[in-house]
Amino acid sequence: MLGILRNLVQEVNSARDLQEALEIIVSRVQNAMETEVCSVYLLDPSSNRYILMATEGLYREAVGKVSLGHSEGLIGLVGSREEPINLEDATSHPRYRYFPETGEERFRSFLGVPIIHHRRVLGVLVVQQRESSRCFDEGEEAFLVTVSAQLAGVIAHSEATGAISGLSLTGEEARDVSFSGVAGAPGVAIGQGVVVYPAADLDVVPEKQTEDIDQELQLFAGAVTAVREDIERVARRLASQLRPEEQALFEVYLRMLGDNALPAEVNNRIREGLWAQGALKQVVQQYVRHFEMMDDLYLRERAVDIRDLGRRLLSHLQEGDQQEQDYPDRTVLVSEELTPAMLGEVPREQLVGLVSVRGSGNSHVAILARAMGVPTVMGLVDIPVNQLDGKELIVDGFEGQIYATPSTDLRAFYQEICDEEDELVRGLEVLRDKPCETTDGHRVSLLVNTGLMTDVVRSLSHGAEGIGLYRTEVPFMIKDRFPSEQEQREYYREQLEAFAPNPVTMRTLDVGGDKALTYFPIQEENPFLGWRGIRVTLDHPEIFLVQVRAMLKASEGLNNLQIMLPMVSNISEVEESLHLIYRVYHEVREEGYDIHMPKVGVMVEVPAAVYQVRELADRVDFLSVGSNDLTQYLLAVDRNNPRVAQLYHSYHPAVLQALVRIAHDAHAVGKPVSICGELAGDPGGAVLLMAMGYDALSMNAASLPKVKSVLRSLSREWAAQLLEDVLLLDSPHVIKSCVDLSLRSAGFGRYLRPGRTSASVLLEQS
Template sequence: MLSTLRTIIQEVNGARDLPESLDIIVSRVQEAMNTEVCSVYLLDPETNRYYLMATEGLHKSSVGKVSLAHSEGLIGLVGSREEPINLEDAPSHPRYRYFPETGEERFKSFLGVPIIHHRRVLGVLVVQQRQNSRCFDEGEEAFLVTVSAQLAGLIAHSEATGAIGGLSLTGGAARDVSFRGVAGSPGVAIGQGVVVYPPADLDAVPDKLCENIDDELARFDAAVAAVREDINAVGERLAAQLRPEEQALFDVYLRMLDGNALPGEVCLRIKEGKWAPGALREVVHQYVRHFEMMGDHYLRERAVDIKDLGRRVLSHLQEGEAQTIEYPQNTILVSEELTATMLGEVERGCLAGLVSVRGSSNSHVAILARAMGVPTVMGMVDVPVNQLDGRELIVDGYDGKVYASPSAELRTFFESICEEEEELVRGLEELKDKPCETPDGHRIKLMVNTGLMTDVVRSLSHGAEGIGLYRTEVPFMINERFPSEQEQRAYYREQLEAFAPNEVTMRTLDIGGDKSLPYFPIAEENPFLGWRGIRVTLDHPEIFLVQVRAMLKASQGLNNLRIMLPMISNVSEVEEALHLIYRVYHEVREENFDVVMPKVGVMIEVPAAVYQVRELADRVDFLSVGSNDLTQYLLAVDRNNPRVASLYHSYHPAVLQALYRIAQDAHQVGKPVSICGEMAGDPGGALLLMAMGYDTLSMNAASLPKVKSVIRSVPLSWARKLLEDVMFLDSPHVVKSCVELALKSEGFGRYLRPEHVLPVDRGSASA
């Protein structure tokens, strides 16, 4: 059965569209289960009805015509119960619904299983048998459930592909097609999709038309010729070390690159008007599927060779291609996985929004997007990214949705939201130079999280009182090697000078988890519980010492530097890091740099540190909570995984209680405590944190005016009463509702996510 399932999936992967995918499914399942009927009914999100979309055994003429209401018949029962229904005498069931046009009166046995993807019922897969001849056993039921679970994602992807192309499930025109992901950065962006992809990644190549077929053919021929030269050169270099049968592999590669083989088929597609990388992707995928379906193990392994050849040719095609990407004025940057480098390649002023298949609201790119004020949707798992290039898109960063090819009415609706946002920002500008103080006299510092120099400009214009978190890994991520001491010193000096005399808190290099360096890869099965943060830099003191030396030298004459240590989980790590910092301080002083010893603090972002606040505070000058990671670790939710994104919640009772304990313990030993996670930038979250006793809130620059406006309007006593009301509630959703209701009652509803009712979404990464 596993072999059968693998074959079905491979065939479905190779299908051109949704109807072909479904035809393959019903045909192969009917054959595998040796049953008389196999059918697929899909739920149309627009009409909320089930449609017979494919069948083997019923009348083909009924496909696309037979439909049932959401709760009608046995199909509706399977969907509403979200579990298999196995009946030996289906017509006797009270929910049985008979359709004469299908010819199903001859079939009595019924087994239906729901097709579910990310909690969304897509449809029902059904097998049937003639009267008195069959009772489906447990093994058959289990097989059909397995088939359904495995194929759900493929069906969702095919459905989404058709919708983007303008076709609804029933074959009509699809308008205002929406796809649900995870809200990454608030705001609304309207613009043109530009798909970017990593080098030599065939799967990520978008569909495009070429402007000049002859030029595209010449470009492809040159790439193939270059690969042939590469293979010949490698073969000659290794000739003395290989046996004749191993040497023959290079001849196989060259034969595959013969004009009558793979290149010939690519050229045919180019002549149809497709650009070379897209044509290459189609042909390579076709070859790979063909080889993977072969019964012979040796021939199946040749699929790897095809992939390798495809990547080699694509690599040559992409040489110099980066310069040819044109970014329109309102670019919506789309990728399988966005990186900080991709963001940096878009010309200043052109980046309107971001869409990423991978990642979640608390992945590093999402945090950067919030710092830059760019509306972002992450975790778009089921969206066929390569079809979004050049299409008009709307990115709803409030609700985590992307709309493809919007109607004029929908565009007008979102344009009105953009205008409201701009008006709100203009209204908050007057607060820039005013202190962040409650009406009853409580003063709290508002700082910003930065990583890029553009963050600094925005932060100063919004009235930030310093930097609560400077992500020093950003300069490391935008380089192709470790930056030198002098280069780091220049980066750090920019930040320190911009905010002097206010404090600038620099976190030492925090890589690992979802932040990797291309020149220092860290490959782990569970990176968030692995080698990251202080663990890396203590294992590599040569990196840590150079960084601290650059920080100290950059602070000369300014003396506004603070150093913060990330991912601390025990006291010994702090003591070892302090030893190295003091060592560097004395060495820099001996080099005649007139610097003062900066304050050193630790980040509380690991549950173990929550229970060691007093011991850690005895050894450092300040504490700062990284609420993003702390929430992730407390809830055991990978913040980069869109499948569990809905479980990640800053208002979770356990998170609130941990944050409250940290603030109380820190103050009891006389040490200041700040928080630099995303919760600080949420107006409701900021009020709760102020009530808990946090001295400083650090956030992205875009959030600062809203938070300041709320704090200046609400007495500390009111915030403490709100904290008392929600502290012991048992649901994060109830806590969030209570906080939002309280904000609305004080007239701050305009700072919350806009409420709007819009068309149904086609896919869901987090529903």
């Protein structure tokens, strides 16, 4: 059965569309289980009905025509119960529903299993048998459940691909095709999708039509010639070092590149209107599928050679297709995995939104997107990225939704939200130079998180009182080597000068986890619990010492530098870091620099630090909570894993209790405490944090005006009562709703995110 299942999954993965995938499933499952009928019913989201989409054994004319209500018949029962139903005589069951056009009255035995993906029922997979005496056994039931679980993701992906292409399950025009992800950066964007992808990766090449077939044929011919010459050159160079059987591999490659082999099939698809890279991808995947299904181990492993050859050809194609990318005026950048470098390719005035399949709302790219003020959605697990190129997209960065090919009504709905956001931002500009002080006189400092020099102008224009977190890894990430001391000094001086005399808190290099340096790779199975933050820099004091030296020299004459240590979990790490910082301070003074010893603080972002706040505070000048990482570690949720993203919640009772404890313990020993996580940039979160006693809130610049407006309009007494009320609640969703309701009642509804239900109601009405 394992062999059958492996071949089935490979075949279905290689299907061109949903219908072909379903026909493969019913044919192979019917044959494997030696049953008379195998059918697939899919739940159509628009009508909420199960539609017979493919069958082996029932009348083919019924495909696409027979449908059942959401709770109708045995199919509806399997879907609503979300578990298998195995019956010896289906016709005697009270929920049995007979459709004469299928011819299923001949079949008595029934086994149906739900097709479920990410808690959503996609459909039902059914097998039936004529003899009433046959009851499918436990092994057959387990096999069908396994098939369903294995193929649910493929079916979901194929469904989405068809919908984006403009067709629903019923063959009608599909509009407002939505995908749920994770909110990455707040805001709404309406624009045109532009898919970007890493070089020489066939899997992510988008499907695009070409208007110049001759040019694509010429490009591909050039790639074939170049690869053939590469292989011949390598073969000649290694001829004396290889045995004859090893040299034969090069002959295999050259034969595959023959005029009547792989190139001929690619050329045929180009002539059908597909661009060269997409044609190559389709042919290579078809070849790979055939080889992987072969029983002979040697032949099966030739699929690796095909993939390698495909990558070589694609690499040359991409070199020959290096014309300047033309970005539309309203570009929504889409990728399997966005990188900071990709963001930098698009002129800022043309970039309106970002969509990334991988990552989460707290991944590094999402943090950069928030700093840039670009609405972003991350973690769209099953979205067919290759189909989004050139499509009109709506990016809802408030609720983590994107919509492809939106209807006029939906576009108008989101355009109104865009207009309201712009108006709100303009209305808050008058608060820029006013202090953040509650109606009863309580003062809170509002700081910004930065990493790019472009953040500085936006931060100052929004009234930031300093930098609560300068991410020093950003200058490291945009280089192909470690920046020199002088280069770092220049970066740091820009930030310190821009905000002087206000404080600038610089976090020492924090790599590992979701922040990787290409020239300093850290390969770990569990990077968030591995070698990252202060652990890396203490193991490499040469990196730490150079960075601290650059910081201190950059602060000469300004003296507004504060240094913060990330990922601290032990007192010894603080003591060792302080020893190195004092050593550098004295060395720089001896070199003649007139500098003051900066304040040094610790980031509280792992649970161990929560319970050592007093001990840590005895050794440093200030504490700052990194609530993004602290939430991740307290809840044991990888914040970059979209499959568990719904479990990551800043309003979780355990998170709020920890934050209360940190503020209390820090103040008990007389040390100031700030917070620089995303919770601080949420108006409701800021109210709770102010009530807890945090001295400063650090956030992205775009959030600062809203937070200031809310905090200036209420009393600390009111906020303290709200905090007291929510600390009695045991659900993060209830807590969030309670905070939102209180803010709406107090007249701050315009600062809250528009609810997903609003768009849902609009779609239902249309």
